[in-house]
Amino acid sequence: MALTGAGPRAPSVFLIGSVSNGNRSEVPARDGRALPLLVMAVVVVVWGIGPPISKLITASPLISTFIRFGISSPILLLLLAVRGRALGWRVFRSTALPGLCFGFNLIFVFAAVQQTAISLLSTVMAMQPALLLVLSGPLFGERPSMRQLFFTLTGVGGAVLVVLGAGGDLSASLTGLGYAGLSLVTFTAYFVLTRQARTGHEVDPIEWMAGINIWSFVATVLPVLLITQRSDWGEFGGTDWLWILIVAFITGVFGHVLMTWVHGHLEAARSSLYNLAMHIVAVGLAWPLHDEAITVTQAFGGLVLLGSVALVISAPVRQAVR
Numbered sequence: 001m002a003l004t005g006a007g008p009r010a011p012s013v014f015l016i017g018s019v020s021n022g023n024r025s026e027v028p029a030r031d032g033r034a035l036p037l038l039v040m041a042v043v044v045v046v047w048g049i050g051p052p053i054s055k056l057i058t059a060s061p062l063i064s065t066f067i068r069f070g071i072s073s074p075i076l077l078l079l080l081a082v083r084g085r086a087l088g089w090r091v092f093r094s095t096a097l098p099g100l101c102f103g104f105n106l107i108f109v110f111a112a113v114q115q116t117a118i119s120l121l122s123t124v125m126a127m128q129p130a131l132l133l134v135l136s137g138p139l140f141g142e143r144p145s146m147r148q149l150f151f152t153l154t155g156v157g158g159a160v161l162v163v164l165g166a167g168g169d170l171s172a173s174l175t176g177l178g179y180a181g182l183s184l185v186t187f188t189a190y191f192v193l194t195r196q197a198r199t200g201h202e203v204d205p206i207e208w209m210a211g212i213n214i215w216s217f218v219a220t221v222l223p224v225l226l227i228t229q230r231s232d233w234g235e236f237g238g239t240d241w242l243w244i245l246i247v248a249f250i251t252g253v254f255g256h257v258l259m260t261w262v263h264g265h266l267e268a269a270r271s272s273l274y275n276l277a278m279h280i281v282a283v284g285l286a287w288p289l290h291d292e293a294i295t296v297t298q299a300f301g302g303l304v305l306l307g308s309v310a311l312v313i314s315a316p317v318r319q320a321v322r
Contacts, residue, residue, distance in 0.1 A: 036265035040274050043259045048281020050251035052289050056243045059236035064244055065106045066224045067236065069217035071248040076210035079253075085207060092211045098193035099215025105186035106216070107223055112179035124180040126159040129272040131188055152273050155308035159276040161301025191272065195263045205260035209253070276305055 057064050080086060129152050194212075197203050262271055280302045287294055 036262055039258050040262050040266060040271060043255055043262060044274060044277045045281055046250050046255035046258075047275065048278035049285055050247055050255075050278075051282045052285045053243055053246050053251070055286075055290060057240050057247075059240050060228060060232045062107070062220070062224060062228055063232050063236055064240070066217070066220045067244055068248045068252060069103070069213055069220060071245065072252045073210065073213040073217050075249070075253055076206060076213055076257075079206050080204075080210055083206070085204065087207055087210050087214075091203070091207050092214070094197060095208060095211030096215050098190045098197075099212040100219045101186045101190040101193065102212055103216030103219025105183055105190060107220065108179050108183040108186060112176055112183055124177075124184050125187070126156055126276060127184060128188055128191070129156055129276060131184070132191070132272045152308070155273050155276050155305050158301045158303075158305030158308060161297055161304065194260060195267075197263075203260070203264070205257045208260050209257050212256070213252070273308070280305060 054064070077087060190212075194208070197208065259271075266274075283294060283302070
């Protein structure tokens with residue numbers, strides 16, 4: 001999969017410093033944004049179908065995660081081989097930390113689900129764009145404008161309404177909240193580390209995700225050996241194979257490879273905000289699949305979220321030129 005775009009290798013829709021003739025000015029930089037935004041929209045859809053499809057799997061979540069990475073890892077290596085490439089040692093070593101973070105993230109997600117309501121977990125995860133606003137400055141040199149700050153926080157609020165609008169139980173234990181917090185931290189770490197790898201460096205998205213999936217698989221091995229029982233493996237079968245293949249191929253391989261490419265063309269704070277729209281896709285698909293009707297509150301939250309995303313997309317991309 002080879003995607004190309006006219007956008008810069010280390011982009012920021014906030015302020016980027018560059019040197020030119022000693023003069024400082026702000027110029028619009030909209031060229032080359034169409035393809036990254038289109039690919040981002042595809043990522044939102046394929047990631048959004050993940051939760052409602054995963055809910056159709058009847059087996060243990062930990063077993064399902066182990067099998068999911070066990071399927072996606074060799075597939076990505078096969079795709080590399082078909083393209084005449086192989087997973088290099090440098091990339092394999094570089095993906096160790098983000099890959100382990102991604103694997104542990106799914107473990108914490110499943111642990112949180114066992115301790116608290118899914119709606120509360122989703123609400124905690126919806127805080128990621130706000131967390132990235134804090135990190136984007138020191139890590140990437142991105143400085144959000146007041147307009148971008150306002151609409152990012154508004155978008156987070158809209159996502160919370162989408163998640164909580166179904167009227168789910170918000171009961172939670174301190175342990176469950178701790179797992180939810182760890183899932184937020186580990187996914188943000190994976191997101192940031194992948195973004196850093198794509199800033200100013202040429203990284204093959206498929207090669208990068210091959211390394212990520214192998215290390216994520218490694219992260220699930222010990223919990224599977226320590227926590228699961230032999231009877232848990234017997235629960236996986238029948239249509240579970242169909243659903244796990246969809247999750248592994250579409251949400252996992254396809255979605256994450258595209259997102260890895262997007263990291264090289266959109267800054268972290270903005271792409272994280274766009275990802276909030278996946279909650280709208282998930283809620284919309286849950287209606288026909290699980291008979292979970294969309295409430296008025298969810299519809300309102302969805303409009304707030306989409307409006308915030310649209311206003312951030314339409315914001316001028318400013319590039320500081322010195």
